[in-house]
Amino acid sequence: MPRVLLIEDDRAVREGVALALRRQGHEVAAADTGEEGLKVLRSFRPDVVVLDLMLPGMPGLDVCRGMRALDQTLPIIMATARGDDEDIVVGLEAGADDYVVKPVQARVLEARIRAVLRRATAVPVGDGLPKLDTYGDLTVDRAGFSVTLRGAPVALAPSELRVLLLLSASPGQVFSRQQLLEAVWEHSYHGDARLVDACVKRLRAKLGEPRYIETVRGFGYRFASL
Template identity: 85%
Template sequence: MPRVLLIEDDHAVRQGITLALCRGGHEVAAAVTGEDGLRLLRSFRPDVVVLDLMLPGVPGLDVCRGIRVLDPVLPIIMATARGDDEDIVVGLEAGADDYVVKPVQARVLGARIRAVLRRAGGAPVGSGIPRIDTYGDLSIDRAGFSVTRQNVPVALAPSELRLLLTLSASPGQVFSRQQLLEAVWEHSYHGDARLVDACVKRLRTKLGEPPREPRYIQTVRGFGYRFAAQ
């Protein structure tokens, strides 16, 4: 039974989401504030966090960053009452794997949770014999779903890992943002390219990529991204 930590200050919204998730077969622990949510994170040990962006006390963005410090790979779905571009981008860059805009439809949230849990489960991308690929100081273990840089493990969130696996499976191939949304986030509709761009930015940072001249994950302007096997 998947364990969901819900951090939401609105009583009605919290009750409604909790009921819907429980009916969907999830075990739910709910917190009203970010401080309570971070405490529950240690004791409840969730499989995924659903985090409201607008919280009293500690803001949702700071809670997201705090979760990432405590658990770099725990899937986080951000819920925002506004579709404001800046809020969404900042939230994704703070470490969220996906987002939903409130009022949240139960079936949409359920689908997003299932998707991030599949990503967290390490489902392989592509086909072929599992292997360890080495590119300079970067090693990608496709069987163990792990990444090292200069022999030091790199802690990647599920979406970051799947993005790297997808791109590096076909070095030199240019992937459009829509292709990456479908492969990594399982968004088959015309999805939000901000998910891709924010994840690329986080991934580059964790891989120690120079911001202006990234070595591995390169932008192809007007098209998308490619992995350069240098």
């Protein structure tokens, strides 16, 4: 039974979403503040977090960063009443894996939860290729789902790992943002390129330099042939 931590300050929304998720078979723990959410995170150990961006006290962005500091691989879905581009981009760059704009239908949220859980557990793309690849200082272990840079492990969120595995499996090949959305986020319709751009930005920061992933202006991204 997937365990969901829901952090939402609006009582009616919190109770309604929690009820809907329980009906879908999830075990749900709910918190009404960011501070409480971080406490519950340590004891409840969820499989996925649904985090409201607008919270009293500790802002949702700080909560997201705090969760990422504790666990790089925990899937986080950001829920926001704002559809503002800047808010969404900042939230994604803070470490969220996906987002929904409130009010969100229960079936939409459920689909997003299932998608991030699949990304966290499914065999990544590129299976069947050599299991251990080295690109300069970067080593990608496709069997162990791990990445090292100059011998040190690099902690990647599920979306970041899948993007890296997909791009590095075909060095030099250009992937459009839509191709990445479909392969990594399973967004086949009205996909949001901001998910891809924010994920690549986080990935580049963790790899220490942008040379591994190149931007092909007007098209998308490719893994550099080193």
